[in-house]
Amino acid sequence: MTAEAEGTPRWVKVFGIVALVLVVAIVVMLLAGIGDHGPGRHIQP
Amino acid sequence: MTPRVRKFALTAHVASSVGWLGAVAAFLALAVVGLTSQDAQTVRGAYVVMEPAAWIVLVPLAFASLLTGLVQSLGTPWGLFRHYWVLAKLLLNVLAAIVLLLYMQTFGALASVAADPSADLGAVRNVSPLLHAGLALLLLLTATILAVCKPRGMTPYGRRRSSGAG
Numbered sequence: 001m002t003a004e005a006e007g008t009p010r011w012v013k014v015f016g017i018v019a020l021v022l023v024v025a026i027v028v029m030l031l032a033g034i035g036d037h038g039p040g041r042h043i044q045p
Numbered sequence: 046m047t048p049r050v051r052k053f054a055l056t057a058h059v060a061s062s063v064g065w066l067g068a069v070a071a072f073l074a075l076a077v078v079g080l081t082s083q084d085a086q087t088v089r090g091a092y093v094v095m096e097p098a099a100w101i102v103l104v105p106l107a108f109a110s111l112l113t114g115l116v117q118s119l120g121t122p123w124g125l126f127r128h129y130w131v132l133a134k135l136l137l138n139v140l141a142a143i144v145l146l147l148y149m150q151t152f153g154a155l156a157s158v159a160a161d162p163s164a165d166l167g168a169v170r171n172v173s174p175l176l177h178a179g180l181a182l183l184l185l186l187t188a189t190i191l192a193v194c195k196p197r198g199m200t201p202y203g204r205r206r207s208s209g210a211g
Contacts (some may be wrong), residue, residue, distance in 0.1 A: 012129045030061035 060099030060119045061109035062192070068102045068184045069178055076175035085166055092159035092169060104149070106117040107142045114138060130191045137188045142183060142197045148177055 046054065072095065079091035114134065118125045126132055151173060159169045199207060 009129065009196065011196050012133075012198055013131060 088149035
C-alpha cells in the first residue's frame with residue numbers, strides 16, 4: 001500500500017474544512033443573535 | 046442480501062433520498078411564494094401548509110432515507126464506517142434530519158401567525174424557511190453527488206478491516 005493510499009484524501013480534507021467553516025459561521029450567527037432560532041420570535045407580542 | 050433484496054433496498058434508498066430532495070425543492074418554492082406573492086391569502090396559505098406538509102412528506106422521507114441508507118451500507122460490503130463518502134453521507138443525513146425535527150416547532154409557530162387574521166402580513170412573511178430550505182437543498186445535493194461519484198478513500202477503520210480480510 002502506498003503512502004498516498006494510506007493518507008486522508010484531499011476531498012475529505014476540503015469537505016472537513018468547509019463543514020467546519022459552516023458550523024463556526026452558524027454558531028457565530030446564533031451567538032450574535034442574527035439567527036435567533038426560538039419559534040417565539042415568529043409570534044407577535 | 047440476495048441480489049433481489051439488494052436491488053429493492055437500493056431502489057428504496059434512492060427513491061426516498063431523491064424524493065426528500067424534491068420535497069425540499071417544493072418547500073423552497075413555497076418559501077419564495079410566501080415572500081413574494083401579492084395575494085394575502087396565498088401568503089398565509091403558504092405558511093399554513095408548510096407544517097402539515099413537512100410532517101406528512103419531509104419527516105417520513107428523511108427517516109426513510111436514513112433507515113434505507115443504514116440497511117444499504119450495513120447489508121453490503123460498503124459498510125457504514127469504512128469509506129469516507131459513506132460516512133460523510135451518514136453525517137449529512139443525520140444532521141439534516143435533526144435540524145428538520147428541531148425546525149418543526151418553527152413551522153408550527155409560522156403557521157400560527159399566518160392563521161391569525163389579526164396578524165399583519167409583514168409579520169406573516171418570514172425569510173427563515175427560504176434560508177433553511179436553501180441550505181437543506183445544498184446539503185442534500187452534496188449527499189447526492191457523493192452517492193453518484195463515490196469518491197475514493199478508506200477510513201483508518203476501513204483500511205484495518207481491509208488489510209485484516211486480505
